[in-house]
Amino acid sequence: xxxxxxxxxxxxxxxxxxxxxxxxxxxxxxxxxxxxxxxxxxxxxxxxxxxxxxxxxxxxxxxxxxxxxxxxxxxxxxxxxxxxxxxxxxxxxxxxxxxxxxxxxxxxxxxxxxxxxxxxxxxxxxxxxxxxxxxxxxxxxxxxxxxxxxxxxxxxxxxxxxxxxxxxxxxxxxxxxxxxxxxxxxxxxxxxxxxxxxxxxxxxxxxxxxxxxxxxxxxxxxxxxxxxxxxxxxxxxxxxxxxxxxxxxxxxxxxxxxxxxxxxxxxxxxxxxxxxxxxxxxxxxxxxxxxxxxxxxxxxxxxxxxxxxxxxxxxxxxxxxxxxxxxxx
Amino acid sequence: xxxxxxxxxxxxxxxxxxxxxxxxxxxxxxxxxxxxxxxxxxxxxxxxxxxxxxxxxxxxxxxxxxxxxxxxxxxxxxxxxxxxxxxxxxxxxxxxxxxxxxxxxxxxxxxxxxxxxxxxxxxxxxxxxxxxxxxxxxxxxxxxxxxxxxxxxxxxxxxxxxxxxxxxxxxxxxxxxxxxxxxxxxxxxxxxxxxxxxxxxxxxxxxxxxxxxxxxxxxxxxxxxxxxxxxxxxxxxxxxxxxxxxxxxxxxxxxxxxxxxxxxxxxxxxxxxxxxxxxxxxxxxxxxxxxxxxxxxxxxxxxxxxxxxxxxxxxxxxxxxxxxxxxxx
Numbered sequence: 078x079x080x081x082x083x084x085x086x087x088x089x090x091x092x093x094x095x096x097x098x099x100x101x102x103x104x105x106x107x108x109x110x111x112x113x114x115x116x117x118x119x120x121x122x123x124x125x126x127x128x129x130x131x132x133x134x135x136x137x138x139x140x141x142x143x144x145x146x147x148x149x150x151x152x153x154x155x156x157x158x159x160x161x162x163x164x165x166x167x168x169x170x171x172x173x174x175x176x177x178x179x180x181x182x183x184x185x186x187x188x189x190x191x192x193x194x195x196x197x198x199x200x201x202x203x204x205x206x207x208x209x210x211x212x213x214x215x216x217x218x219x220x221x222x223x224x225x226x227x228x229x230x231x232x233x234x235x236x237x238x239x240x241x242x243x244x245x246x247x248x249x250x251x252x253x254x255x256x257x258x259x260x261x262x263x264x265x266x267x268x269x270x271x272x273x274x275x276x277x278x279x280x281x282x283x284x285x286x287x288x289x290x291x292x293x294x295x296x297x298x299x300x301x302x303x304x305x306x307x308x309x310x311x312x313x314x315x316x317x318x319x320x321x322x323x324x325x326x327x328x329x330x331x332x333x334x335x336x337x338x339x340x341x342x343x344x345x346x347x348x349x350x351x352x353x354x355x356x357x358x359x360x361x362x363x364x365x366x367x368x369x370x371x372x373x374x375x376x377x378x379x380x381x382x383x384x385x386x387x388x389x390x391x392x393x394x395x396x397x398x399x400x401x402x403x404x405x406x
Numbered sequence: 407x408x409x410x411x412x413x414x415x416x417x418x419x420x421x422x423x424x425x426x427x428x429x430x431x432x433x434x435x436x437x438x439x440x441x442x443x444x445x446x447x448x449x450x451x452x453x454x455x456x457x458x459x460x461x462x463x464x465x466x467x468x469x470x471x472x473x474x475x476x477x478x479x480x481x482x483x484x485x486x487x488x489x490x491x492x493x494x495x496x497x498x499x500x501x502x503x504x505x506x507x508x509x510x511x512x513x514x515x516x517x518x519x520x521x522x523x524x525x526x527x528x529x530x531x532x533x534x535x536x537x538x539x540x541x542x543x544x545x546x547x548x549x550x551x552x553x554x555x556x557x558x559x560x561x562x563x564x565x566x567x568x569x570x571x572x573x574x575x576x577x578x579x580x581x582x583x584x585x586x587x588x589x590x591x592x593x594x595x596x597x598x599x600x601x602x603x604x605x606x607x608x609x610x611x612x613x614x615x616x617x618x619x620x621x622x623x624x625x626x627x628x629x630x631x632x633x634x635x636x637x638x639x640x641x642x643x644x645x646x647x648x649x650x651x652x653x654x655x656x657x658x659x660x661x662x663x664x665x666x667x668x669x670x671x672x673x674x675x676x677x678x679x680x681x682x683x684x685x686x687x688x689x690x691x692x693x694x695x696x697x698x699x700x701x702x703x704x705x706x707x708x709x710x711x712x713x714x715x716x717x718x719x720x721x722x723x724x725x726x727x728x729x730x731x732x733x734x735x
Binding site: 112114117120192193197203204208213214216220223226227229230231233235237 | 441443445446449495499502503521522523525526527528529530532533534536537538539540541542543544545548549551552553555556558559560562563564566567
């Protein structure tokens with residue numbers, strides 16, 4: 078993902094600071110999951126290998142840095158670790174829902190140890206995320222986290238409800254991904270700002286930044302599931318079609334195709350013929366249309382950054398936003 | 407379950423108070439789960455039908471009443487609803503783990519709507535439990551809840567780790583059920599007392615009461631899974647053997663049988679021959695031995711009640727403890 082983690086090789090002082098803070102976040106994450114039961118520890122070591130982009134922790138820290146009157150402190154680091162833990166839990170449970178076998182180029186927990194272990198390990202991650210969040214000692218942060226995860230689960234449940242619904246409309250698709258993906262990304266940005274003592278206008282604007290970014294991120298994820306290369310993306314692909322999940326390019330195509338083309342596309346979907354379907358989505362311009370929506374959401378997100386003072390943290394947030402729709406994995 | 411909810415038909419003032427408080431707890435529970443997404447609401451209505459004994463909320467309220475300098479307040483009611491919600495989440499996820507089809511005489515969520523919906527619905531219940539708990543505004547309660555659920559998940563993970571382990575020993579069995587069942591029951595008693603302003607000695611004693619009670623409760627549950635009548639118990643039985651979970655009567659029998667009887671029992675376990683196995687557990691006295699352990703744990707629990715002043719709340723706690731090993735469902 079060119080750009081998204083550009084700071085990982087940069088010598089800028091802010092990049093150096095972010096690297097140090099992310100290492101501290103990882104240490105909090107690992108310490109939280111240490112159990113006195115060896116069987117549990119082995120599973121947690123496996124999940125730690127899922128850690129990749131660290132998008133959510135990075136957003137907590139960067140929004141804290143960009144908006145803050147106060148310095149980055151333990152509250153930011155803990156919220157960053159909590160957000161990553163919630164994200165890990167959704168990966169583990171999503172892989173059960175999607176029958177996925179590969180994640181970050183390794184076997185998924187469900188593939189390796191069975192669905193039952195994956196269900197319980199996901200629960201353990203959720204539980205530890207809330208426990209860790211409680212160590213901050215600020216009930217309003219716990220409340221905000223609970224609201225975010227309630228919304229996230231609602232998004233997943235509504236998505237399941239619409240499996241194999243070939244008349245899923247755009248509004249419902251956006252409602253689902255706003256809840257299941259963007260609520261957590263937006264929450265990371267809002268809480269990062271709030272923990273730095275930002276005023277309401279700044280934390281709201283950064284929350285809106287994250288919400289648009291999260292929706293764009295999910296559109297890009299759905300595009301990669303359709304047209305990505307497994308060896309580049311590093312996880313099982315084509316799961317959306319296999320599981321009867323309609324995503325934006327398909328919804329756009331079905332809405333805009335003539336009656337015959339529409340019927341043919343529906344047949345390809347029902348027969349799970351991913352290659353034939355992808356060709357139609359490309360030829361009809363539906364893939365490009367979905368990508369344009371993502372780019373336009375990234376532009377919406379970037380406009381929210383006007384609330385911030387100029388500086389390297391704002392520049393990095395802007396670069397991250399652009400990288401979200403540029404990435405190939 | 408004779409006795410356990412005896413107060414449901416009693417005219418005693420304390421029974422009347424408990425009934426009113428439990429109705430308030432149910433209202434909090436239902437209000438918390440109300441979603442603006444209809445698909446989510448339908449699922450929650452299904453889960454509300456699982457509510458049965460209300461053992462955990464009753465313990466929060468009774469321990470609050472028995473130990474308290476302060477009256478029962480909103481904190482008790484919220485913690486009671488939170489405990490029931492966590493319990494419901496474990497039922498929904500356990501039914502996925504156990505492939506169970508019947509619960510409270512109705513279809514399980516996994517049976518009715520598939521494993522995926524059951525996984526996500528369980529997550530939604532966990533998330534809502536933490537969110538609801540955060541409304542109390544006391545970080546120490548959130549922290550205590552997180553510790554309880556971490557322990558609970560560890561118990562489930564260790565149990566899964568030992569599936570089909572025919573050399574599972576008693577110590578490990580007790581460690582598993584202490585974590586997966588008794589930690590929450592003990593937590594309900596301890597928090598109920600703490601919310602009433604009980605001093606450390608009283609809340610510790612009630613925590614120990616709940617811990618012993620929870621272990622006894624699980625032994626009785628495991629006995630019912632072996633020898634209960636489905637039409638009385640109201641849920642899928644024989645799941646432990648089918649899923650390779652060794653429980654106390656089997657562990658006792660394998661430890662005490664001579665070499666030939668032991669080999670024969672192991673063969674019955676591997677072939678999942680529940681009737682033949684049950685006959686041996688009865689004949690060898692292993693069922694009675696397990697029941698004795700449960701009764702002895704209830705006696706341990708009752709001794710902890712000595713810390714309380716005489717009164718109707720203490721009497722009810724004692725009656726509940728006795729009913730835990732008396733119940734046939």
